[in-house]
Amino acid sequence: MSSPYWSDFVQGLHPYVPGEQPKVQDLVKLNTNENPYPPSPNVLKAISDEAINALRLYPDPKNSALKKSLAKSFALNENQICLGNGSDEVLAFAFQGLLKHNKPVLFPAITYGFYTVYCGLYEIDYVELPLADDFSINLADYQRDNGGVIFPNPNAPTGIGKGLADIEGFIKGNPDSVVIVDEAYVDFGAESAASLIDRYPNLLVVQTLSKSRSLAGSRVGYALGNADLIEALERIKNSFNPYSIDRLAELAATASIEDVDYFNHCRQRIIATREWTVEQLQALDFDVLPSMANFVMVKPNSISAESLFTQLREHKILVRYFQKPRIEEYLRISIGTDEEMQALVAAIKSIL
Numbered sequence: 001m002s003s004p005y006w007s008d009f010v011q012g013l014h015p016y017v018p019g020e021q022p023k024v025q026d027l028v029k030l031n032t033n034e035n036p037y038p039p040s041p042n043v044l045k046a047i048s049d050e051a052i053n054a055l056r057l058y059p060d061p062k063n064s065a066l067k068k069s070l071a072k073s074f075a076l077n078e079n080q081i082c083l084g085n086g087s088d089e090v091l092a093f094a095f096q097g098l099l100k101h102n103k104p105v106l107f108p109a110i111t112y113g114f115y116t117v118y119c120g121l122y123e124i125d126y127v128e129l130p131l132a133d134d135f136s137i138n139l140a141d142y143q144r145d146n147g148g149v150i151f152p153n154p155n156a157p158t159g160i161g162k163g164l165a166d167i168e169g170f171i172k173g174n175p176d177s178v179v180i181v182d183e184a185y186v187d188f189g190a191e192s193a194a195s196l197i198d199r200y201p202n203l204l205v206v207q208t209l210s211k212s213r214s215l216a217g218s219r220v221g222y223a224l225g226n227a228d229l230i231e232a233l234e235r236i237k238n239s240f241n242p243y244s245i246d247r248l249a250e251l252a253a254t255a256s257i258e259d260v261d262y263f264n265h266c267r268q269r270i271i272a273t274r275e276w277t278v279e280q281l282q283a284l285d286f287d288v289l290p291s292m293a294n295f296v297m298v299k300p301n302s303i304s305a306e307s308l309f310t311q312l313r314e315h316k317i318l319v320r321y322f323q324k325p326r327i328e329e330y331l332r333i334s335i336g337t338d339e340e341m342q343a344l345v346a347a348i349k350s351i352l
């Protein structure tokens with residue numbers, strides 16, 4: 001599609017295509033890495049009549065309440081935190097504000113699809129570096145001239161994590177440009193680089209409440225980093241939309257961050273369900289990449305990935321299939337409840 005009213009720029013855009021959000025009833029939805037459990041019960045308590053009445057007012061453009069909670073939980077200052085409408089928006093600020101240099105940005109060839117979309121949107125050069133044979137990220141490959149480096153830890157869609165010592169070594173060896181660690185899935189078993197922020201002025205850590213906090217529908221993400229890096233992001237945010245976190249989202253996010261017990265309980269459950277799922281799939285002759293995330297990347301050895309994807313759909317189970325080099329024989333399966341994963345395993349048994 002095209003229109004004579006469009007700018008040349010829009011004609012050439014390639015937007016991100018999110019995983020399906022179908023309206024089908026009774027679907028087991030394991031395709032977009034959402035959390036199967038509800039948000040903290042304190043979220044509902046925070047949405048009072050008073051909060052609804054206050055919707056007539058603009059939100060606090062600084063979102064001080066949420067920043068205060070995050071600052072406390074990470075032992076950082078509020079000026080080391082930038083909030084956004086989902087971490088996708090925070091990443092957009094970072095691509096525009098910190099990665100726009102005259103040298104290519106580096107990221108893995110198999111990773112989060114939004115990175116190439118943002119490079120297109122902000123006209124940033126990039127180089128995609130291949131994953132190692134075992135699908136891990138080899139940071140030694142990134143030790144070259146660059147306009148910034150970004151990778152998820154753990155990586156998506158592989159689920160493979162990197163150790164903090166490796167990440168720190170890389171940040172130290174790459175002092176001339178920003179290193180962004182996208183920690184969308186870090187709470188399911190990897191170690192956050194947030195503890196390194198006070199030591200490395202070139203480190204930006206991006207996290208989200210969408211996955212481990214069950215708030216994908218509320219759209220809250222944040223960047224943690226040196227105050228100078230954060231100021232760059234705030235400049236973009238305040239030139240674009242100072243109110244990107246609405247009042248209800250701020251209340252929900254604050255209540256969620258402060259409910260540490262519920263958070264730990266949910267993520268431990270997901271990790272336990274993941275380990276069960278891995279054992280079951282391995283017993284069914286699947287190769288399973290070692291996952292530190294709330295999903296597993298798996299290769300069925302007795303059926304093609306595409307055919308299994310299609311047949312699971314007929315069983316009303318939706319997983320993610322990427323028709324891409326090196327992973328065309330893999331499926332990415334989000335970790336749901338125990339019951340959902342039991343249904344998945346039963347469906348696979350009947351298909352095979």
Ligand SMILES: *Cc1c(COP(=O)(O)O)cnc(C)c1O
Binds near residue numbers: 156216219
């Ligand atoms: C899900 C995801 C995000 C974005 O999440 P938001 O919902 O926008 O906070 C960012 N990075 C990766 C790798 C993701 O998988």
